[in-house]
Amino acid sequence: MTPLLRLLATSVLTAALLPACAAPKKTDAPQRPPLSQRADVQNWVADTAQRNNLDAQWLQAQLAQARFLPQVPRLMTPAPKTTSTAPDWASYRNRFIEPIRIRAGVQFWNEHADTLARAEATYGVPASIIVGIIGVETIYGRHMGNLRVLDTLSTLAFDFPQAHPRAAQRQAYFQGELAQFLSTAWAQGSDPTLPLGSYAGAAGLGQFMPTSQEKWAVDFDGDGQIDLFNSAADAIGSVAHYFQAHGWISGLPVVYLPAFDPEKLDLATLLVPDILPSFTPEQMSALGAHPEEGMGHPGLLALIELKNGRNPPSYVVGTQNFYTITRYNWSSYYALAVYELGEAVAAARQGTSSVPIQPRTP
Incomplete structure (x- = not known):
């Protein structure tokens, strides 16, 4: 449960325990009629x-x-944009690439190494990406939500x-x-x-919506049923199948770093497609963002902008596989966090530390 949901749940419980004689708080909110x-x-x-x-x-x-849950519409209403709520990649990253999640990821990977390897062989999706998704979504099943x-x-x-x-x-x-x-x-x-x-x-462990479960969840442990709550194998296989179905290309990198040419740089044109890969490496380079290790990349690329609060934005170059991660959650921050968490867990399993991606600023 997120801190906000935990706070809301505590508030509801406290209100329920008030003495019956306590005067109800007046409200102008209309009563919700029964659905019937x-x-x-x-x-x-x-x-x-x-x-x-x-x-x-x-x-x-x-x-x-x-039951009507009054906190749910509030959580779905976008907060007013203020300076304090401006997107900040570093703050977002620190929520997910942190010791507790990395240690839990190592334990999860060690416990399910054979299943992760089988999913990678079956669907072509790296174990690190599957581990990154389940880690970002639920810390490997520790926080799957407690609302019906x-x-x-x-x-x-x-x-x-x-x-x-x-x-x-x-x-x-x-x-x-x-x-x-x-x-x-x-x-x-x-x-x-x-x-x-x-x-x-x-x-479930991978936080599937009902239609996603219907289309892409699989019985990966072979017990005749799909259980995304209690079967890590089913969750692992289902995440991998989801990515395969949404265009994951086996062996393709996720991101490159750009080198900028200030005289050629045309950010307005580069950012029009947002996170959708739309430029060949040559086209991107001609527009002033040279994908340093990606000039031999076989597909299209996108320049991904990362806001940094009050500081200037920074950038990475996303491939089709970066875009595929955003099919799980339409957010470049989310996609990069999934990728980096998977890399950090993989490194920790080997007793080393991963090198954080350093997005570039023009």
């Missing part, structure tokens, strides 16, 4: 039952058990914060995730009130 009384929910139930061949009464019964997935997904599906700049799109997304979550429970005959996950509805 909402026309939008009933329309969703009818449509989902028809589309997914589910029993509408069963869907109603599951949603009747869903049914509650988080129903809250986001029907009460997504309208202050969000893409509220309609995101609400539609979570309605699809809720439909898949309940469809999977129906097909498996499982209780949808039991799984726990994050405030966004992701669950």
